[in-house]
Amino acid sequence: MVTVSRTDTPTPPSPASGGGKKAALAKAKRVVVKIGSSLLVEGASGALRRAWLAALAEDVARLQQRGQEVVIVSSGAIALGRRALGLPPGALRLEEKQAAASAGQIRLAHAYQDALAKFGIGAAQVLLTGDDTESRRRYLNAKSTLMTLLGLQAVPVINENDTVATEEIRYGDNDRLAARVAQMVSADCLVLLSDIDGLYDADPSTQPAAKLIPEVREITAAIEAMAGATKSADMGTGGMITKLAAAKIAMNAGCAMALADGRKEGPLAAIEAGSRCTWFLPNASPRTARKNWIAAGLKPSGTLVLDAGAVGAMARGKSLLPAGVKAVKGDFQRGDAVILAAPDGTEIGRGLSAYSAADARKIIGHKSGEIEGLLGYRGRDEMVHRDDLVITAELVAPEVGG
Ligand code: GLU
Numbered sequence: 111m112v113t114v115s116r117t118d119t120p121t122p123p124s125p126a127s128g129g130g131k132k133a134a135l136a137k138a139k140r141v142v143v144k145i146g147s148s149l150l151v152e153g154a155s156g157a158l159r160r161a162w163l164a165a166l167a168e169d170v171a172r173l174q175q176r177g178q179e180v181v182i183v184s185s186g187a188i189a190l191g192r193r194a195l196g197l198p199p200g201a202l203r204l205e206e207k208q209a210a211a212s213a214g215q216i217r218l219a220h221a222y223q224d225a226l227a228k229f230g231i232g233a234a235q236v237l238l239t240g241d242d243t244e245s246r247r248r249y250l251n252a253k254s255t256l257m258t259l260l261g262l263q264a265v266p267v268i269n270e271n272d273t274v275a276t277e278e279i280r281y282g283d284n285d286r287l288a289a290r291v292a293q294m295v296s297a298d299c300l301v302l303l304s305d306i307d308g309l310y311d312a313d314p315s316t317q318p319a320a321k322l323i324p325e326v327r328e329i330t331a332a333i334e335a336m337a338g339a340t341k342s343a344d345m346g347t348g349g350m351i352t353k354l355a356a357a358k359i360a361m362n363a364g365c366a367m368a369l370a371d372g373r374k375e376g377p378l379a380a381i382e383a384g385s386r387c388t389w390f391l392p393n394a395s396p397r398t399a400r401k402n403w404i405a406a407g408l409k410p411s412g413t414l415v416l417d418a419g420a421v422g423a424m425a426r427g428k429s430l431l432p433a434g435v436k437a438v439k440g441d442f443q444r445g446d447a448v449i450l451a452a453p454d455g456t457e458i459g460r461g462l463s464a465y466s467a468a469d470a471r472k473i474i475g476h477k478s479g480e481i482e483g484l485l486g487y488r489g490r491d492e493m494v495h496r497d498d499l500v501i502t503a504e505l506v507a508p509e510v511g512g
Contacts, residue, residue: 131325131389134366136382138299140179140260142365143170144288144356146304149372150186150218156193158186158217163225165375170265171229173378179260181295182222183268183288190214204277211272222267232264237271240279243290250445253294260295285352289359289367296396300360301381302353303372308388309350311336326390329358357390364392364399405460405500408447412440412467414493415451416458424450424459425505429492432465432481435474442467450499461499464490 135141145166150159170180188207191197191214197206215237223233236255242248259266268291270281281287285302292300312320326333337350353369360367370377370387381387392399416424420434430450442448443466450459463470470493472484478491 131366131391134389134391135299135301135368135378138178138297138366140181140295140297141173141299141301142181142183142288142292142295142297143378144183144284144300144302145185145372146284146302147185147189148305149303150184150221151189156189158190158221160221160225162375163221164228166377167222167225167229167231169376169378170226171231174229174231174263174265179263181256181260181266181268181291181297183284183291184218184222185269185284187211187214187218187269187272190217208273208275211269215269215272218269219267222265226265232262233267234259234264236266236268238268238287238291239271239275240281243287243294246443246445249294256291256295283352285356286359289356289363289365292360292365292367293363296363296400297365298396300356300365300367301378302356302367302369303377304353304369305371305373306350306369307371307386308369309333309336309353322386323388324386326357326388327393329354329361329390361390361392362399364394364396366391400497401500404447404462404498405502408460410440410447410449410460412438412442412446412463413449413451414438414463414470415453415455418453421452421458421505424499424501427496429496430461430494430499431478431491432470432473432476432493433478435470435493438467438470438474440467444469448494450494452503456503458503458505459499459501461494464493464495464498 149162151157152159170182173180188202188210191210191212192202194213194217195210197210202210219233219235226233236252238252242252256266268287270284270287275281288300288302291297308322308324309326310320310322314320323333323336334354337354357367357369367390368381368387369390370381370385374380394402414430414435415437416430417434417436420430423434424430436453440448442463444464445462447460448463449457450461452458465473469485469489473481473493476484481491482488
């Protein structure tokens with residue numbers, strides 16, 4: 111028997127590069143599942159739907175056993191907290207919603223912890239605001255926490271940090287939050303579980319002839335118009351418009367997205383079996399989308415001038431180490447885009463710097479093992495990790511050892 115460790119797991123083919131819609135979930139390496147409030151919380155009583163959650167945990171366990179990584183983005187805090195605090199039915203003021211979210215979130219997190227523990231899976235709560243996915247530094251922190259959790263085979267359970275989010279930094283809907291998370295962790299599949307089984311060409315609640323669109327490859331004006339026409343009874347804030355906004359973010363990040371009915375137990379198994387839903391399929395893989403973003407989507411705020419040895423290492427697809435950098439130009443923060451230049455100053459590539467310009471100046475020319483002594487903290491060994499860099503010039507790889 112051959113045992114394949116996590117890190118050796120071969121990358122499954124990108125859903126966009128073939129394998130079909132059905133395979134997009136079964137073959138994804140990293141999956142984000144978004145759960146709407148109406149699935150998890152009984153509308154009339156405000157009680158948690160424990161049997162549904164237990165079945166979802168079983169779904170998640172099956173994916174994990176196949177070596178897939180799963181992130182959950184769950185709504186339901188406000189719906190659960192409303193009952194816990196005895197708030198009246200009907201519209202709530204923002205501060206009442208925030209209070210409800212704070213009382214409900216603790217219950218929500220507990221519910222996931224219990225449900226996943228039955229399958230030996232550890233749950234980890236992550237609360238994010240709009241700011242965390244916009245501001246570079248917080249984005250990187252959130253990303254590395256999520257990647258670390260996934261590496262430890264825990265399932266991050268994410269919600270918006272409703273109690274601290276002000277109007278300006280609120281997502282307000284978890285559809286877009288889930289898509290941002292999918293982009294952040296380079297997920298190849300996002301599943302939005304809702305109370306509707308997909309995108310229709312007209313509102314199915316008022317027009318019985320409305321047809322479900324099984325596959326969307328581009329979000330055109332016609333598709334946007336269809337979304338505007340459809341209402342979802344989801345207790346959360348997201349209607350079809352936010353689902354489409356999520357689809358745009360996901361597709362741009364090279365992530366396939368399924369919009370599916372989550373009301374029946376075991377919704378992920380149902381999607382894999384080919385149940386009705388709408389698939390939004392991107393043209394590129396998450397990796398290509400990210401590389402394009404680094405190469406063309408970001409304005410570089412500085413330059414790292416490499417020595418000849420480092421240029422050779424770049425050509426062989428290696429990461430850039432501090433030892434191979436001769437000079438640092440400009441002012442940039444950790445995570446900012448920088449130009450990678452040959453010793454004569456010509457651009458050979460672009461990447462995201464793991465260090466600020468100030469810290470980079472202190473460690474260039476030094477071995478990675480010396481970083482902690484020089485900076486007083488243990489950062490990454492690489493100045494620019496190979497996943498974060500793109501070669502934009504034609505480089506000839508020198509003979510190894512030659
Ligand atoms: N964060 C909110 C909650 O947990 C829900 C937002 C949404 O459903 O989109 O209740």
